[in-house]
Amino acid sequence: MSTTPAPAAPAATLRHFLVDTDLTPAEQSEVLDLAQSMKAERFRHRPLAGPQTGIVFFDKTSTRTRVSFAAGIADLGGQPLIVNPGETQLGHKESIADTARVLSRMVSVIVWRTFAQSGLQEMAEHATVPVVNALSDDYHPCQLLADLLTVREHKGRTEGLVMAYLGDAANNMANSYLLAGVTAGMHVRIAGPAGYLPQAPVVAAAEARATETGGSVLVTTDAAQALDGADVVVTDTWISMGQEDEKEARQSLFRDYAVDAAAMGTAAPDAIFLHCLPAYRGFEVAAEVIDGPQSVVFDEAENRLHAQKALMAWLLYRSGLATAPDGAPGAAGVGPETTGR
Template identity: 35%
Template sequence: MLNNIFYGRSLLNIDDFSADEINYLIDFAIHLKHLKKNNIKHEFLAGKNIALLFEKPSTRTRSSFVIAINDLGGHAEYLGTNDIHFGDEESVSDTAKVLGSMYDGIEFRGFKQQDVETLSKYSGVPVWNGLTDDSHPTQMLADFMTMKEKFGKLEGLTLTYVGDGRNNMANSLLITAALLGVNVHIVAPKSLFPSKANQELAQKYAQQSGAKVVITDDVDAGVKGSNVLYTDVWVSMGEDNWDERIQLLKPYQVNMEMIEKTGMNDDEIIFMHCLPSFHDNKTIKGQYIEEKYGLTALEVSDEVFNSKYAWQFTEAENRMHSIKAIVAATLGNLFIPKA
């Protein structure tokens, strides 16, 4: 096996990797994107079989893993909710042992963080967290890759997340930014602030990286000086508390007024969203929201979503390139010398 400091490792939380390692993976993803755009083969996973376990459905995560693995010369097998029986007919640990004996790597997208950790513990192969209720590390690689493509650097930028500060996206952005020396603001109602544990972890990493961490319910102060305004849906998959969340979060919609409140020039700020987004009424749920609440958009206005500031579709494409980087690095036939 060629020397590879990543080989055989799992990605369960973003801080499973050091800041230097995350930066390496971001640069590697940018390189792999260049190879794909120029039709240069990079089949580092030839002969490898990957299981994709999905308790929660997804457009971007499934497509990204399938295309990434195909481009790398491997084979991806999708196993949905009708194919896996976590805690119902078979324990997670038993499933892990079976799949680990057949597959070279496992992706998991579901609810419990404990499930992805159990898969890693008992499978004996690399496991990648495609999303849990607590964490979304593969999304982080795409997000910070997108920021680096736009600004040419990460350290010293200011990322502001606006909305539900307790969800998996807010948690992951808070920790990743603090690790990488990116100033991070979480702007949310006090009842939706990140947990004390996550705030303390972010502050620990920020002390090492020089990042500044701000947690506030003051929109004006929180968004000032932002290079990135980031938001997510107000009601996550599996939740149904629309009345409560809309009432709480209406003042936190990303709109042109909020863009102006950042005080940044047009080339100094972008908008990002992990998608899908309620920015108009062109979906069944969008029509339901308009009929019940009289709102044509929730977490972001359609004006911002389709503006010159919008980078969410580049971000979505980068899911595939960044997932390719982590899968290739942890399972592929690469030469990555130790520092």
Template identity: 45%
Template sequence: MTTLKHYLQFTDLTADEYAYLFERAALIKKKFKAYEKHHPLVDRTLAMIFEKASTRTRVSFEAGMYQLGGSVVHLTTGDSQLGRAEPIEDSAKVISRMTDLVMIRTYEQSKIERFAANSRVPVINGLTNEYHPCQILADIFTFIEHRGPKDGTGNLTDCLKGKTVAWVGDGNNMANTWLQAASLLGFKVHVSTPRGYEVDEKLAAGAHGISAGSYQFFSNPMEACQGADLVTTDVWTSMGYEAENEARKKAFADWCVDTEMMAAAQPDALFMHCLPAHRGEEVEADVIDGPQSVVWDEAENRMHVQKALMEYLLLGKLA
């Protein structure tokens, strides 16, 4: 029996645990591509709870759990007591008695923390307003695939050490999680946001803090991209902020990742976007559909890293 462990933000795991997860994700993906069965979670059930709708989160977790031999229960606030009067604590106590694992995609981080505090099974953050750890897990794995050791030897996180990630856009849950990842895994993040949309450093730090020198802020996005090994962005208006859409379009006008920004980065720099993307807003079509873009690998890898994560949270390290 493994110790109960939740995955609510990136700092919930150690660098060694991430090295293990990336190795497992590579193995699981290799088996998937070869049509080899990998069913370590037979008779296990994942409950997926959505307060925020999703394409990639639902498909990646649901398909992933089935591929691991398990089953899935899909809940929304519209078809369960979660959207009504039942306290989150009570829902957690009931759902965690009937399932083996819970993934929640919601608004406030405090909701998922309250659920986890009352759960008998591991809880995974599928996205909150504050953090998006599963996406950064996929992004880093994608970088390792493209820029890591080709023989698969050594600590896979070592290829990140000393690298620079340029974050261009909103100081949102993705930016917060990149800062956590950089501090933990030894790379640097250049952050450039419009005035008024900066990263909340205290929020990004979470309970564990962020090491000095792991990030730097730039008012000019072009400067943030200078020499970067990876350039990444997100939509200007995240779900739940639609009322600000027009104001954001004006404020973010100079934060569109274009070919000039990519040219300022390293010649072999990669481009990532967690999707969905709005071509002509946060990224030019020539960039997201260009040769440096790895967004489709990145999207697929959500499934593979989450399979490794679910396996680890339920079974611990496997030989």
């Protein structure tokens, strides 16, 4: 009998989700497959059974993000711990690095809705559990997973579809639509006024990813060019948190990028309309559009729950911190036995 020991299982790599391109095209598809499976069987996956704790920090107000992460952690068998601004020492009396080290000994996943992307990066550098960007000034990647899930449900695919985003295109939503959209193989068109378009590094990153997937990028000031034949039409509020005093000026600035019946008439006849909400009817979108038959915004809102559950489970599985049920989409062959933690 051989006495040669069996080779050790390779250590799993700790995974975080801080920006849309943290998932490869194949991995993004795995997460979306898992989300569709979880939506069909809501309580099959229990990677946080125990219950283990998932901590969710909010530096900004929230409705959908708060409820979907809290419900999602509970659905996964865990206990959500919601932390509001000013309730901890995070970033004030205690460094982000030290906070990450402490939390990693107490919780199984760290979710943070914050301002600076650099804070999330520092948290991930020092954490030994997955860190999730629930929104930053630069990106909103969890929203895009929900949006892509919604596109899949209503269009049957993402690859090759044209997605047009109109309005304030210098914000986190436009950045994530570019990056996540091309990762999903879509042709992403971004339209906004001069001075309110995505920054060059984000566009370059999207173009690089598009070469892998067959997607494409168009950034323009011409709303009609972006809308022409689009399969998916998207907009976002013109007045984000902290911009309330600019309301009149921004109304005038973005008026030509409002999504109304005429705009939808320029898109494909079977185009769907997305909005991450909250929406301001009569500003960035007409009531007849968001409340009309082409609108799928409430499916989109619900899908925050399913997409984020899938993301958290996938990160735990891929990090070797939980075992996936047999036959789970995209999660086979990973579990605690491979962890290096």
